[in-house]
Amino acid sequence: MVDELRVYRFNAGSCNGCDIEVVSALAEHYGLQNVRVVEEVEEANTMVVVGVVTTKTESHLRAAYEKLQDPKLVIAVGTCAVSSGVFDGSYSVRNPPETYIPVRAYLNGCPPSPHSIVSALRALMARQDSEWTAPKGYRGLPVVDAEKCTACGACAIACPASAIEIEEADEGKIVRYLHDRCISCATCELVCPEDAVRLKEERHPLVAEREKARVETKFTTVQCPVCGSGHITERHLDVIVERLKEKEALKAAAQELRERSKLERTCKIRQLAVGKQLLFKLGYG
Numbered sequence: 560m561v562d563e564l565r566v567y568r569f570n571a572g573s574c575n576g577c578d579i580e581v582v583s584a585l586a587e588h589y590g591l592q593n594v595r596v597v598e599e600v601e602e603a604n605t606m607v608v609v610g611v612v613t614t615k616t617e618s619h620l621r622a623a624y625e626k627l628q629d630p631k632l633v634i635a636v637g638t639c640a641v642s643s644g645v646f647d648g649s650y651s652v653r654n655p656p657e658t659y660i661p662v663r664a665y666l667n668g669c670p671p672s673p674h675s676i677v678s679a680l681r682a683l684m685a686r687q688d689s690e691w692t693a694p695k696g697y698r699g700l701p702v703v704d705a706e707k708c709t710a711c712g713a714c715a716i717a718c719p720a721s722a723i724e725i726e727e728a729d730e731g732k733i734v735r736y737l738h739d740r741c742i743s744c745a746t747c748e749l750v751c752p753e754d755a756v757r758l759k760e761e762r763h764p765l766v767a768e769r770e771k772a773r774v775e776t777k778f779t780t781v782q783c784p785v786c787g788s789g790h791i792t793e794r795h796l797d798v799i800v801e802r803l804k805e806k807e808a809l810k811a812a813a814q815e816l817r818e819r820s821k822l823e824r825t826c827k828i829r830q831l832a833v834g835k836q837l838l839f840k841l842g843y844g
């Protein structure tokens with residue numbers, strides 16, 4: 560428990576979106592007790608970092624941290640500060656703040672709402688990262704239902720924040736949600752053809768360890784009987800076959816597709832003729 564948070568705002572390279580929300584959160588309206596903003600870092604015991612760390616601000620960030628009073632609490636606020644977000648890899652953008660100074664907690668969002676920031680500061684004061692309660696209006700973070708997901712990759716293509724990865728692994732595919740990059744836009748929810756992903760409040764944006772902000776699900780793939788490679792998940796194949804079966808006339812074609820689909824897309828031995836025959840059957844049979 561910390562009796563009072565004396566907050567110094569460090570703008571590492573933000574668009575000001577997060578900074579404005581931090582200022583709003585510290586206004587009287589939100590009723591934060593025992594939290595005040597200070598203008599000089601030497602008077603602060605807490606630092607709120609917003610924006611990406613850049614080549615110009617990296618040394619200033621280190622220097623500011625050194626001047627903080629104990630217990631030197633640092634919270635990275637906003638997806639830019641948490642993971643560099645969509646700016647990761649830009650020529651002037653350095654690594655996220657924890658590379659240079661110890662970070663106590665990460666609060667993502669683009670920007671996080673004042674309610675989220677207030678809730679995070681309260682949790683920080685109580686030193687209870689796990690006790691964070693979803694504030695009013697919080698949209699949540701995406702949670703994948705492994706029973707429904709086919710690992711089709713539609714969500715990864717559509718995500719504007721590059722927060723979803725589909726990885727081809729040994730005998731399977733991995734669907735990885737990078738919550739430290741997520742901006743809770745819900746595009747994945749909209750595009751998912753299987754209704755397999757939902758934004759849920761139970762995944763909250765304040766985490767003390769970055770690994771906890773990355774969630775992955777592994778799916779086994781059907782193996783190509785010719786070369787042994789896998790490219791489509793069992794679940795994806797089942798879904799395609801079920802949809803074809805919905806039309807009585809296509810039952811036989813569905814069975815054939817099940818067999819043909821096991822062939823790896825890049826398999827050298829696979830004949831173009833196989834695909835042509837099947838398309839002919841589906842179109843004119």
Ligand code: SF4
Binds near residue numbers: 575578610640644669
């Ligand atoms: S997270 Fe969004 S609002 Fe915050 S600094 Fe980055 S771009 Fe701006």
Ligand code: SF4
Binds near residue numbers: 715734750754
């Ligand atoms: S779009 Fe839906 S089914 Fe496809 S990988 Fe994403 S969560 Fe899974």
Ligand code: SF4
Binds near residue numbers: 719740741743748
């Ligand atoms: S809600 Fe979904 S689409 Fe939007 S940033 Fe997060 S992972 Fe990407």
